[in-house]
Amino acid sequence: MYVAVKGGEKAIANAHRLLADRRRGDRSLPGLTIAQIIAQLGLAVDRVMAEASLYDPSLAALALKQARGDMIEAIFLLRAYRTTLPRFGTSVPLETGRMQVERRVSATYKDLPGGQLLGPTFDYTHRLLDPDLLDETADVEAPARRAGETEAVMRVSDILDGEGLIEPDGEMPDDHVPGDLTREPMEFPMPRDLRLQALARGDEGFLLALGYSTQRGYGRTHPFVGEIRMGLVEVEFEVPELGLTLSLGEIRITECQMVNQFKGSAKAPPQFTRGYGLVFGQSERKAMSMSLVDRALRTSEFGEDVTAPAQDEEFVISHCDNVQATGFVEHLKLPHYVDFQAELDLVRRMRARHKPAEETTEHEEAAE
Amino acid sequence: MNTAFADPGHAGPAGGGEEEARRKRDLDLLARASRTELEDLWNGLDDKPAHTRLRGPETGLVMVRGRIGGGGAPFNLGEATVSRASVQLADGAVGHAYRLGTDRRAAELAAIIDALARDDGRRAVIADRLLTPLAERLAAEAAGRAEETAATKVDFFTMVRGED
Structure with a gap:
């Protein structure tokens, strides 16, 4: 009330x-x-x-x-x-294959076209606090450069796909219009495109914990990082008044291709399955977590039993949005004076009814 | 930045599909010009025709799509802010601009410059003073990033174990 x-x-x-x-x-x-x-x-x-x-x-x-x-x-x-801005439209889907790569690593192939490009990473740092940073005027070295590298950075999924060893990129039925969580209420079961939208904006900590849970045995999927790439991609937009597709600028994104263990059938030979992660900005932990959870949420699609939290679509998608979550958790601190008065009254009445019963029991025990 | 931006100064007079391709390349470049670069060009022009606003300048959103698995069915990744403007000059030339971000003044300047560039003579000036140096700046930045990334490439070597 x-x-x-x-x-x-x-x-x-x-x-x-x-x-x-x-x-x-x-x-x-x-x-x-x-x-x-x-x-x-x-x-x-x-x-x-x-x-x-x-x-x-x-x-x-x-x-x-x-x-x-x-x-x-x-x-x-x-x-x-x-929410205060109008929407002009929808971009042409990003071409992550044409990314200007700033980092790209694969845990499945040592030598691959384009190579292992570490980029600006925390990996291999010793995690020792750096006292030099206490001085805000300290000079920092300019990055090293290596000229003459023009090799295209091939997608790892395309390498595996060439041999038919991996399932193709996820397809939806031809007449499927990509769903939009910001426009339509959620319904379950939810198609994979909508789940990916929810995961892309989901809380990093929540998805990290769920991804971790799959590694620890709560819905194992035997993952390998096929590839992580981070860099700049063009945002292209069809402008009807010009009849042209314009490039509006670049955004930085992180993509993770997780390669998981096999799925096959009597008709189809076994293939690796996949989980996909795509995130705005440089955010490898989030992209990896997203791809683990994406694969876990495909459990039913592969005819596996849903036994773990990370595989439970309604549980994961309904709780991954931190703005929704914080709204409901934090509303508890707002005044609930009247509700609480009602509960106080209720607990007092229950205790009043409980008391005589307690006394009776004690009398009976004494009598015995 | 892609090689599509190479050499905007030497497109020459064009018509039909070529004209469209040139306009696209110019607009793609203008979307990446800084506010200062646009202001500098505008301030340096002797002839600054008046314009009327057909639409905007205004800021809105574009829903950015990705593809499942990188190349599969599209899905909605999230939105990006975009500013756009459409203007008309006194001589009737119409210009449009779209760019990422919320800089409406930059969008309006870019639309004016697009309208000015409908005239081949003016476009040559715009190419010389803005588009060519801008394309060079963007190419240099991209090359710099590529070289910095290339320097972090792992060169594997195998330890010789001397077993034979």
Whole structure:
């Protein structure tokens, strides 16, 4: 039951003023610029864009600044902003095969066309805190360069596909229109395209935990990283007034092709199966987790039994959105005075009824 | 950045499909021009015709699609902010612009420049002062990123174990 109460306006206004003060912090320090956040906290910006499902580094950085670095709050701000904008249309699907690759590794082939390109990675760092970074004026070396590399970076799935060893890229029926979670309410069972949209904007921590659970035995899929690639892809858009498909600019994305154990039948020989991950920004952990969960959610498609949480479509998709989750969890802190009064009253009445019964029992025991 | 942007200055007079291809290449470049690059070109023009706004400048969203498995059926990955503008010059030439991000002024300037470029003489000036150096800048940035990435390529070697 909801009952309107008044009061608290001044407290709220002052709380927001206090929040603004704490956000700014020590005035003797220079304020953060949006450009600094984009340049130096880029992976935080990427995570906000991915889970807000809106690619715009400047706005994501602004959201992070406004949210004092609280990721989910920043994601919420960006989600709220996107609802104020009209939609011009839908892009031509991204061509990740034509990516300007900034990182590409495969755990399945050592030598492959394009090679293992480590790019800007935390892998192989020693995870020791670097005291040099305490000095914000310290110089950083320019990156090394190697000229003359023009080899195309072939997709690992295409290599395996050449031998027929792996299932093809996921197809939907010809007349299928890609679903859009932002326009239609969710229904289960859900086609794979919609699940991928939900996972792409899903909470990294939640998907990481679910992916991990499949590795530990809760719905094992025997995965290998066929390939992870990160880099810039063009966003192309058909402009009807010009009759042209224009390239609107580049966005940075991360793609993961997970190769999983076999599926075959009496008619078809065994093939590797696949899980797919695609995420805005540089976010390998998220792309890998997404591809593990994508494969786990295809359990029924392969005629396997749904036994683990990561395979349960309704459970995973209904709980992976952190803005929805935080809304429902955090609403508990809002005034529930009347509900609670009702429960207090109820528990008092139950106890009052319970008391005589207790006393009776004690008397009977004493008598025996 | 793709090689499609190479050499915008030497397209020469074109018609039909060629004209369209040239316009696409110019618009793709303009979408990547910085606000400063667009302002600099505009401020440097002797002749700045007035324009009327046909649409926008306005910011909206484009739903960006991916493909399942990289090459399969499309799915909705997430949206991106896009700004666009359509303008008309006094001589009737119409220009359009679309670019990622929320910079509406940049979109309007790009649309004006697109309209100006409907005239071959003006386009030559625009190519010289903006499109050619811009294409060079983008190509250099892409080459730089490629070289930096190439330097992180693993060169495997096998340890000789001396068993034979």
